[in-house]
Amino acid sequence: MKLLVTGGAGFIGSAVVRLAVSRGAQVVNLDALTYAACPDNVAPVADSPLYSFAHVDIRDPEALARVFEEVEPDAVLHLAAESHVDRSIDGPGDFITTNIVGTFNLLNAARHYWVSRGRPDTFRFLHVSTDEVFGSLGKEGKFTETTPYDPRSPYSASKASSDHLARAWHETYGLPVLLTNCSNNYGPYHFPEKLIPVVILNAIAGHDIPVYGDGSNVRDWLYVEDHARALLLVLSNGQIGRSYNIGGVNERSNLELVQEICAILDAKRPLGSGSYADQIRFVTDRPGHDARYAIDPARIREELGWSPSVTVSEGLERTVQWYLDNEAWWRPLQQRHGVGRRLGTNV
Structure with a gap:
């Protein structure tokens, strides 16, 4: 099988590329190499004869047409997207042009x-999306595939729009589309501006660890390699025209998550005195910050037999260790535009 993966130099996309190549698929990685992309993410498979790269922006329709003619893919996994909520608040334009x-x-x-x-x-x-399109939950309940859309940020609104386009191209033109909505991903190669890498890297640098608001916002955390496994399963076995919610079944409040990371660091790289948790600082909340996300993955479990294999405690342990071992990967990325600076306050 020949796969065309968009955004394959990003966090989730590169996990899909690495897994697909390891399973013997021929993969063409189409990526514009914007600020959050990193070719080193696919270094483990870059020398494989099954892997090739196309430096193309999905905003360029002529270039896309050429790629399809040259590659002749059997399937497309569409992961290319602008995905950082705070950046979408400060500069929504890139989210509209890329995601929609x-x-x-x-x-x-x-x-x-x-x-x-x-x-x-x-x-x-296969169009890959997010649970953020469903809006915000209260203390009870979970998102299902029939939950009404209620996006609250420029990012989630742009992803909701792209979901509707994908469904329309299936219903109107018959294009064999599948759609997935996932919970928050984490794991190796996560770009340094996202929450978990920020906590790890600020902690070991001796900087303040920022927590938005009072830290009570809840997310369902999905280990990225579990997500990649789910996507390839949906691609091969999912029902055309159907959507599948992919969740880690690992809910944590932001404050609980940060405290757990600090405890792992206390064990792995202890300070001379005190705890990394002493560096936690509560900061002004993000505008329109959704209170809680949680996914019910019953459909993908019952129809396709998928379930997450990594608990959040296991995944955080692996992730912290990966960042401690891979400074050569993350250090240069911290110098990129906006990384390390508070974003999302331009309202």
Whole structure:
């Protein structure tokens, strides 16, 4: 099978690329290499004859058409997206052009390619999205595939729009689309501006560890390699036109998560005195900060047999150790635009 993976130099995309190549798939990684992309994310498979790279922006429809003609993929896994909520608050334009217009371009290119090849039954287009499109939960309940959309940030609104486009291209044109919505991912190669890497790297640098508001916001944490495994399963076995929610079943408040990371660091790299938790500082909350996300993964479990294999405690242990062992990866990324600076206050 030949897979075209968009955003394969990013965090989740690179996990998909590494897993697919390890399983013997031929993978073409299409990526614009914007600020959050890192070619080193796919270094473990970069020398494989099964791997190749296309430096293309999904906002360029002509370039996309050329890639489809040259690559002739059996399936598309669409992960390319702007994904940082705080950046979407300060600069929503890139989120509109990449997540909405870029997805439109990709769907169009895939449709024309699929039609030109005689509409093969084996072709698949997997659109990868987020649970943030569903809005904010109270203390009870979980998101299901039938939860109404209620996005609250420019990021989640742009992803909701892309979800609707993907469904429309299936319903109107018959394009064989599948869709997934996942909970918060974490693990190796997570870009340093996201919460878990920020906590780890600020802690070991002796800097303040920022926690938005009172730290009570709850997220469901999904280990990125579990997510990659789920995506390849949906691609191969999922029902066309159907969506699948992928969750880690690992809820933590932000404060609980930060405290757990600090405790792991206390054990792995102890300070001379005190705890890394002493560096926690509560800061002004993000505008429109959703209170709680939680996914019910019953559909993917019952239909496809997937369930998360890594608990949040196991995953955090692995993730902290990976960052301690891979300074050569994360140190240069901290110098990129906006990393390490508080974003999302421009309202």
